[in-house]
Structures are given as structure tokens and as C-alpha cells.
Amino acid sequence: MYIGLFDTGILATALAESLQRISIGFSLALLIGGLLGVIIGVSKLADETLGSLVIALQSVPSIVWLPIALVLFQGGAGAIYFVVILGGTWAMTLNVRMGIKNVQPILIRAAKTMGYKNSELIWKVMLPASIPSALTGARLAWAFGWRALMAAELIGRGGLGRTLMDARDFFNMDLVVAIMIIISCIGLIVEYFIFSKIEKKVLSRWGLTNSAS
Amino acid sequence: MEKVAINHVEKTFPGKSKNESFTVFKDISLTVAPGEFVSLLGPSGCGKSTLLNIVAGLDQATEGDVTVGTEKIKSPGSDRGVVFQEAALMPWLTVLENVMLATKKKMNKEDAKSSAEKYLKLVHLSKFLHSYPHELSGGMKQRVAIARALSMDPKVLLMDEPFGALDEQTRMMLHREVQFIWEETKKTILFVTHNIRESILLSDRIVLMGTRPGGIRKIYSVDLPRPRDPASPEFIQLEQDIMSILGGEIEKVMKEEMGDDFNSKKASLLYGTDRNMGNHI
Numbered sequence: 327m328y329i330g331l332f333d334t335g336i337l338a339t340a341l342a343e344s345l346q347r348i349s350i351g352f353s354l355a356l357l358i359g360g361l362l363g364v365i366i367g368v369s370k371l372a373d374e375t376l377g378s379l380v381i382a383l384q385s386v387p388s389i390v391w392l393p394i395a396l397v398l399f400q401g402g403a404g405a406i407y408f409v410v411i412l413g414g415t416w417a418m419t420l421n422v423r424m425g426i427k428n429v430q431p432i433l434i435r436a437a438k439t440m441g442y443k444n445s446e447l448i449w450k451v452m453l454p455a456s457i458p459s460a461l462t463g464a465r466l467a468w469a470f471g472w473r474a475l476m477a478a479e480l481i482g483r484g485g486l487g488r489t490l491m492d493a494r495d496f497f498n499m500d501l502v503v504a505i506m507i508i509i510s511c512i513g514l515i516v517e518y519f520i521f522s523k524i525e526k527k528v529l530s531r532w533g534l535t536n537s538a539s
Numbered sequence: 540m541e542k543v544a545i546n547h548v549e550k551t552f553p554g555k556s557k558n559e560s561f562t563v564f565k566d567i568s569l570t571v572a573p574g575e576f577v578s579l580l581g582p583s584g585c586g587k588s589t590l591l592n593i594v595a596g597l598d599q600a601t602e603g604d605v606t607v608g609t610e611k612i613k614s615p616g617s618d619r620g621v622v623f624q625e626a627a628l629m630p631w632l633t634v635l636e637n638v639m640l641a642t643k644k645k646m647n648k649e650d651a652k653s654s655a656e657k658y659l660k661l662v663h664l665s666k667f668l669h670s671y672p673h674e675l676s677g678g679m680k681q682r683v684a685i686a687r688a689l690s691m692d693p694k695v696l697l698m699d700e701p702f703g704a705l706d707e708q709t710r711m712m713l714h715r716e717v718q719f720i721w722e723e724t725k726k727t728i729l730f731v732t733h734n735i736r737e738s739i740l741l742s743d744r745i746v747l748m749g750t751r752p753g754g755i756r757k758i759y760s761v762d763l764p765r766p767r768d769p770a771s772p773e774f775i776q777l778e779q780d781i782m783s784i785l786g787g788e789i790e791k792v793m794k795e796e797m798g799d800d801f802n803s804k805k806a807s808l809l810y811g812t813d814r815n816m817g818n819h820i
Contacts, residue, residue, distance in 0.1 A: 435597055436627035436684075440641040440691060441617035450640070454631045533630045533673025 336489060337501075341508060344475060344485040351407050352471050355414030356464055362415070363422025363463070367456070368448060373423070380419050388413035388474040392481055406478045406485075413474030414467030421463025425456025458532055465521050469513075476509060541608035541694035541727060543571040543594060549602035550589050563589055564753030566603075569746060571695075576721055576728045578738035580781070581748030581756075582789045587731045590748075591699050594729060595621045607695055617644065620688030622701045626680035628672040628687075634659065635668040638687045645691070658686040661720060678709035682716070689720070695727045702737070714740055718765065735781050739774060740767050747781060749788040751795065756784055 366372045366380065388409050395405035429452050437451045479487020486505055493501035548567045554560040563586035571577045579587040592598035594605050596615035605612045607619060615621075628637045638655035639648075646654065659665060662682040672680055681701060688696060698717075702710040718741060721728055732738050738745045739761055749756040759781065763773055 430627075432623060432625055432627040433629060435615075436621070436623065437640075438597065438615040439595055439617070439619065439621040440687075441615070441644055451629065454629065457631070531631060531671060533671060 337486075337504070337508065340484070340486045340489040340505075344479065344487070345512075347403075347406060347410060347485060348472055348475050351410030351475065352414055352468055354407075355411045355467050355471055356418055358411065359415040359418025359463065359467060360422050360460065363419040363460075364426060364448065364453070366419065367423040367426025368452070377423070380416055383412075384416035384420065388470065389477040392478055396482070403484070406475065406482050409478040410471045410475045414471035417466035417470055418460070418463040421466065422456060422460050425459030425463075426452050428459070429455040458528055458534060461521075461525055461528055465525075468516060468521070472513060472516075542573045543569075543695055543727060543729065544606045545569040545590070545594065545603075546605070547603035548590070548593060548600045548605065550586060550593065550598070551601040562753070564748075567755060569755065571727055571729060573727055574725045575744065576730065576742045578730045578732055578742040578745045579748060580732060580735065580738045580745050580785070582750060582785065582792045583733065584792055585748040585750045585788070586753045587748050588699050591621075591697050591729060591731050594695075595619055595697050597621075617641070617691040618694045620691050620693035620696050622681070622684050622688050622696070622698045624700045624703045626672070626677075626684040628680055628683055630672050633669050633671055634664060634675070634683050637672065637683060638690050641687045641691050654690050654692075655686075658690040659683070661689070661723070662686045662716065676709075677705055678713060681705065681713065685717070685720070689724065689726075693726070695729060698728065698730045700731055700733065703733070710737075715766075717741060735778055735785065736769060739763075739777055739781075740769065745781065747784060749784075750792055756788070 362376070362380070366377050391412050392405065392409050395408040399405040399408065433451055433455060434447065437447055442450060475485070476487045479485040480491050482488065486509060490502060490505045493499075493505065546568055549562065549565045551560050551562045567590065569577075579590065581587045589598060593600045594607075594612065596612050596619070610618070612619075628634075629640065632640060635652070635655055638659060639651045642651040642654055645651075656665070656668070659668060662685055664679065664682055664686065667675060667679065672683070675683070685701070702713055705713065714737065717728075720726075721741075730738070730742060742761060745759040745761060747756045747759065748754065759777065761767075761777065763771070763777075767774060769775075
């Protein structure tokens with residue numbers, strides 16, 4: 327592991343590539359998923375048409391898209407991004423939708439009496455009110471995206487996944503185990519240092535924790 | 540300070556077919572003078588909150604219209620401040636930001652802040668400007684909601700059972716505060732309540748509403764000097780007058796809800812409570 331990370335640099339480059347992919351893919355998934363979630367949450371028409379489509383798409387494991395994606399992007403890096411984005415988007419969409427739907431009606435009524443209308447209402451009341459559930463969505467999107475990335479890389483090119491496959495082909499089991507440890511460590515770090523911290527902050531500010539400060 | 544005129548308002552909730560639709564009230568007309576404090580009093584289901592929501596613009600009247608000042612009401616707007624039974628504060632904003640949310644639309648940030656601070660001072664919450672709603676008690680939240688409604692400088696203040704969910708002590712304190720605010724700002728206030736004492740204590744006029752058919756039963760003018768004493772004979776007389784009419788209305792509601800087996804006399808005992816005969820010997 328030490329040799330791979332610092333001497334030959336195989337692991338370091340692979341890790342950097344994977345991290346770059348997940349961060350771009352994850353941000354795009356959040357953006358697309360969030361936007362779609364807001365549209366579905368706000369508009370009844372969109373919910374009745376796109377809503378069931380999203381649920382149908384969510385039940386398709388995103389790795390299933392890889393063959394099509396490989397053809398679409400001619401085996402380029404785009405295919406892997408595509409799979410990662412698809413992996414995260416739906417979880418985000420569904421959670422944002424639920425957050426928007428579950429905004430307390432009294433808050434919307436109160437904002438209406440202050441003269442807020444339509445888009446301002448969405449921006450000032452619905453979006454902030456749905457942040458806790460959007461956070462759950464982001465967490466799921468991250469988990470799905472990370473898994474999709476690893477699976478896609480096993481088949482595709484570059485990154486930790488490909489290196490893992492290469493290591494297996496050379497019967498370098500040390501490397502295989504090392505990569506698995508790295509993968510789980512990344513998951514752990516993101517969970518503890520990013521999501522837990524944000525969640526704690528959000529929940530206490532929204533007054534959702536039992537031990538209110 | 541504007542007058543509110545409710546002209547022949549009817550509210551019908553549409554049912555599946557035409558004969559299933561339900562008329563809450565019909566042909567209600569009421570004029571509230573500028574600076575007057577009027578209470579809407581009635582049993583549950585008489586449509587007093589619905590009427591208030593129509594004035595607020597949150598509900599649409601089936602027939603008739605409501606004017607505030609000279610303007611006809613079509614949609615909710617900041618010329619009418621509303622205080623709901625729940626405080627309805629945005630949980631992600633501090634007290635100050637919550638009040639500023641109401642004023643930010645009309646003023647720039649500095650003005651909004653100073654006016655929010657002014658009204659929060661009026662409800663004695665200057666110490667809690669930067670607290671979040673979940674850190675406050677129910678009465679404090681309701682005071683923030685009042686400050687928020689006032690900060691828009693509305694022509695009319697609409698209050699929908701604002702103290703219904705509070706405990707007795709907090710309510711008594713807030714009664715005093717509302718009176719103080721009313722005397723200070725001289726707003727026209729329309730106040731929905733089911734509490735007879737509350738309405739006598741606070742209002743200039745009490746509009747007693749009934750059900751089936753929904754409508755105004757009687758309007759009482761309260762000519763008692765302020766501050767009012769709930770123990771004074773006039774107060775008690777008025778309370779009993781209102782109770783005698785309201786009692787009949789409540790009985791009607793209960794009969795409707797419970798069916799034929801409702802009998803308000805059931806509670807009166809057929810036998811003496813003192814059953815241990817001879818224990819005085």
C-alpha cells in the first residue's frame with residue numbers, strides 16, 4: 327500500500343482519478359437531482375408524469391446503464407460519469423420531492439400573507455424547509471454514486487476500480503486488499519467528516535434534534 | 540387604520556355532486572370601523588376561521604366580496620397581517636430574520652432590520668433577536684408572530700385563535716400585551732376566538748356566530764371601561780348572556796356530531812350526590 331501510494335504512484339493516480347470522477351459526478355447528480363426534485367415537488371403535472379418515471383428509473387441499478395453508455399460515449403470517460411450521475415440523481419430527486427411536499431402548509435400560508443408569491447415562495451420557504459430531507463438525498467446520492475463508480479471502473483477504464491481488476495489479473499492480492507481498504511476508507515471519511523458534520527449543524531439549526539442547544 | 544367591509548359573503552365547499560356541496564355560511568355582512576377591535580365568537584364549525592381566511596385572501600368567497608379600505612380583496616397581501624393559532628415561524632431563521640422576512644419585500648435591508656427590532660421590542664423580545672424558534676416557548680413564538688404581522692404595518696390585523704394553544708398564564712399575559720399593542724398602534728383588529736371571556740376582555744364588539752345555518756346570531760357592543768375586570772357584575776352579566784345563546788349553538792353542533800343519542804341533560808344526576816345518608820348524625 328505504501329509502495330503503491332508513494333513509490334510507484336499507481337494508487338495515488340488511481341485514487342486521484344476516482345476522486346475527481348466522483349466529485350464531478352456527485353455534484354452534477356446533486357444539481358440535476360435537486361432541480362428535478364423541485365420541479366416534481368412543486369408541479370402536480372410534473373409529478374404525475376415524471377414522478378413515476380423517476381421511480382421506475384430508480385429501481386434500475388445504475389451499472390445496468392454502462393453498456394449503453396459505453397456505446398453512447400464510444401468508450402470514453404463520459405460513460406463512467408454518466409453512470410455515476412445516474413446512480414445519484416434519482417435518490418436526490420425523490421428526497422427533494424418529498425421535502426418539498428412535506429413543507430408545513432402553515433408556513434406557506436404565513437408567507438403568502440406576507441405577500442410572497444410563486445417563485446419567491448419556492449425560493450424563500452419551500453427550498454430552505456426541504457433542506458433536511460435534501461441532505462438525506464445527498465447522502466444516498468453519494469453512496470449510490472460511489473458504488474456505481476467502482477462498479478463502472480471495474481469494467482471501464484482508469485481509477486481505483488480498474489487498478490483493482492489489473493491487480494487481480496496479476497494475482498497481486500496485496501494490492502487488491504489495499505484498494506478495498508482505500509475504498510472503504512474514502513466512504514468512512516466522507517461520512518464522518520462531511521455528512522455527519524453538516525447534518526449535525528442543519529438538524530440543530532432546524533430544531534429537529536431532541537437535545538436542542 | 541382602514542375599515543373592513545364584508546358584503547353578503549357566502550362560502551360553499553363543493554361536493555362531488557351538486558346536492559352534496561356544503562354551505563358553511565350565507566349572506567354575511569359586517570363592517571368593522573377603523574381602529575375597532577372586533578371578535579368573532581362561535582362554536583367550532585361555524586366558519587369563523589373561514590371568514591377570517593376570506594378576509595386574509597387565503598380562501599375565496601363563493602359569493603360576495605370583502606373590501607379593506609377601498610380595495611377589494613382577491614389574494615393574500617401584506618396590507619393584512621395574519622396571526623395564526625400556530626406561530627408559523629420559519630425554523631431555519633432567527634427571530635430577527637423571521638420578522639425581517641415579512642418586511643424585506645418592501646424596504647431595504649437596513650430599514651427592515653430597524654423596523655423588525657422596533658416591533659420585537661414592542662413585544663418585549665429584544666433579548667432573543669438571535670435565537671432560533673425552537674429555543675423559544677410557545678408564548679414567545681406567538682409574540683414573534685405578532686411582531687412579524689405588525690412589522691408589515693398592515694391596515695388590518697387578523698388573528699385566528701392566536702392564543703388557543705397556550706396555557707392560561709401565558710394567555711393572560713398576552714391579553715394584556717395585545718391590548719397594549721392595540722392602544723399603541725390603533726390598528727383595526729379582527730380576532731377569532733371560541734373563548735367568551737377573551738372576547739369580552741379585549742373587544743369593542745363581539746360578533747356571535749352560529750351554525751346550521753351558519754351566520755351571525757347577534758352582535759354585542761361591549762361598553763365596559765378598560766382595563767376590564769372579569770369579576771365586575773357587568774362583565775359577568777354579558778358573559779352569561781352570550782353563554783345562553785352560545786350554549787344552544789354548541790348543543791346543535793354536538794347533536795350533529797353525535798347523532799340522536801346526544802342529550803345534554805345526561806350529565807345532570809338523577810340522584811343526590813350525597814348518598815351516605817345519615818352520615819351527619
